[in-house]
Amino acid sequence: MQSYSSHQGYTRYASLQGRAVFITGGATGIGAALVEAFVSQGAKVAFVDIDVAGAEALCDELVQKGLSRPWFAACDVSDIAALKQSIEKAAEDLGEISVLVNNAANDQRYDTRTMTEDNWYRGLAINLHPAFFAAQTVQPMMAKLGGGSIINISSINVQFGPPNLASYITAKAGILGISKALATDYGVDNIRVNSILPGWVATPKQLEKWLTQEEEAELMKRVCLKKRLGAPDVASLALFLAADDSAMITSQEFVVDGGRI
Template sequence: MTMYTRYASLAERSVFITGGATGIGACLVEAFVAQGSHVAFVDINREAGDALVARLAGQSQGRIEFRECDVTRIPELRAAIRELSGTCGDFTVLVNNVANDQRYDPRYLSEQAWYNSLAINLHPAFFAAQTVQPMMARQGGGVILNFSSINALSGPSKLPSYNTAKAALLGLTKSLARDFGTDKIRVNAIVPGWVITERQLNKWLTPEAEAWWMDQVCLKERLLPEDVAKLTLYLASDDARMITGQKFVVDGGRL
């Protein structure tokens, strides 16, 4: 297991993570488990979610809970949050991680494909935040972290709906930071570069693509899920208590 800085404020804190079964999400689950947090996560991949719980259950000083959930079905997402709060307690950390970076040629992108992309890359973040807001207010505050992407700022090709959704999350972050601030709820955006997950290795990371990327960045190393998780832990902790409405880029110096 990766060694993480320990944040005393995260021990026994209730954390909800979307898209937590694989990739960056699974690393986030593991990172909060290592802090002794009560971690609940949802994903559409039941097999991977169950396997992650089985692997981490013995390492957790808090609780770890998983529910299969299609986050594009907002009532299902809301129900999962409310059900899991009954086990883990009112959530005071929400990590809106779920995403799908499917490529589309904008000349042939159908109306339904456009809506489907926003349904996973944008809409769940707002409605999850709306659902946890009363919980956080009852507890005297909380933290919402929205996962955007440097694609929102650089606009690579064949990702029009994904880029749009990730840009919208930056606006959502600013809006919710203002609207929820009176309840001491901090809202920030994490803006990763090209994080090398199993999906990226299987679908997109060719030797040529990696050589191009290394030519663009200042730090000539692969960006790993653990690098993003470490930033997430800090922003979720009380060490970042006066930081809100901001975006934090972790990309090895690409931008």
């Protein structure tokens, strides 16, 4: 897994050792960094993705690094029944889920003047609905354990509204609402729910599909820290929010974007 930032490694959190962690969209990009970060803590990591080849390559790479092979299942998260089954199977194999990271997303661009109903609803089906139902599925497990942490990945785009991302931005704004609502409803069971809003992250997909050298130069003018934001930078915050070090932090939104000006 190639690194695209100056990230220097992960802080160790003893409380994550042995915990069962479930991550959606874990094969590539931010998801792959999340998987590696939690595996490196000694957590028992399960993840789902539709990219089977990418997932298997990640698992093999982690083993080659001397880390444990994570649990993986192919799953389209828009199929809620399949997602629930994957979570329940992971819990059966690894133990009750203590940490959930809702990361799966698709930022397909559509012109708002011509996008279809299918385009609109497909974006919500991937980027919004699974986060709620995954959380609903793990809630009884976390309550049984005496608590847990749910981390929902939103996007800084909800604050800036770049073009041709209407369905994606709407879903990512909805993620913030889900986090607030569930933090209230699940708090009685000591379940914490927080959101991370990454800025533009230099993943291979983003570099290949969406960014030119000119656009990156313009991007650097608009951030305080003049370096690329990498997926491990997002994963580092997720580790903290999952660990006992953040035991009294819930219903919050954390921006990781290098300081947008």
